Amino acid sequence: GQQVMQIPQYQHVQEGEDFTTYCNSSTTLSNIQWYKQRPGGHPVFLIQLVKSGEVKKQKRLTFQFGEAKKNSSLHITATQTTDVGTYFCASRFGNEKLTFGTGTRLTIIP
Amino acid sequence: DTEVTQTPKHLVMGMTNKKSLKCEQHMGHRAMYWYKQKAKKPPELMFVYSYEKLSINESVPSRFSPECPNSSLLNLHLHALQPEDSALYLCASSRQGGAGEKLFFGSGTQLSVL
Numbered sequence: 708g709q710q711v712m713q714i715p716q717y718q719h720v721q722e723g724e725d726f727t728t729y730c731n732s733s734t735t736l737s738n739i740q741w742y743k744q745r746p747g748g749h750p751v752f753l754i755q756l757v758k759s760g761e762v763k764k765q766k767r768l769t770f771q772f773g774e775a776k777k778n779s780s781l782h783i784t785a786t787q788t789t790d791v792g793t794y795f796c797a798s799r800f801g802n803e804k805l806t807f808g809t810g811t812r813l814t815i816i817p
Numbered sequence: 818d819t820e821v822t823q824t825p826k827h828l829v830m831g832m833t834n835k836k837s838l839k840c841e842q843h844m845g846h847r848a849m850y851w852y853k854q855k856a857k858k859p860p861e862l863m864f865v866y867s868y869e870k871l872s873i874n875e876s877v878p879s880r881f882s883p884e885c886p887n888s889s890l891l892n893l894h895l896h897a898l899q900p901e902d903s904a905l906y907l908c909a910s911s912r913q914g915g916a917g918e919k920l921f922f923g924s925g926t927q928l929s930v931l
Contacts, residue, residue, distance in 0.1 A: 805920060
């Protein structure tokens with residue numbers, strides 16, 4: 708089936724350092740969404756990207772959609788302890804089915 | 818805070834039990850979803866209801882039986898589960914189920930099958 712791979716699987720950073728997670732697909736995506744799941748919590752929608760090469764910012768978070776619409780990235784500047792969690796990209800492959808990427812678990816060292 | 822409410826938050830059941838998970842939303846959404854999430858894994862889609870009709874069943878075993886009594890409610894009936902079915906069960910909703918819609922997730926039911 709369709710898969711969306713994320714790297715890295717885990718990332719440990721010192722508080723204040725930057726963090727980036729990458730999402731890759733073998734097929735062209737119509738759009739891509741990003742979700743955050745805190746430890747013990749549920750996924751919460753962050754953003755959706757639709758256009759080729761699109762870049763969106765939310766405070767310290769920068770989201771990019773690749774020119775070929777096969778990859779995406781999430782970059783966090785100057786991480787804080789509140790950024791802890793697992794970040795998932797997700798996309799729909801032609802129907803209602805929203806498929807989640809493998810996720811990147813971010814831990815912060817205070 | 819979530820506008821999708823799931824009950825119970827935790828459930829322990831034996832392999833011969835019958836139980837139900839409940840999900841409710843009052844956002845007027847017409848698409849509702851059940852996802853299963855094992856520890857340290859992404860959510861996996863189980864079922865999608867669109868306008869109270871089952872539109873996607875991801876080859877889920879028949880021991881899981883979904884039900885959508887009305888546009889606000891979604892149930893998941895459980896019968897004769899196996900220990901490997903232990904997981905976090907997440908309910909979600911979206912406006913109509915269209916390609917560009919975001920999902921609103923409930924807090925989930927943590928299920929343990931003994």
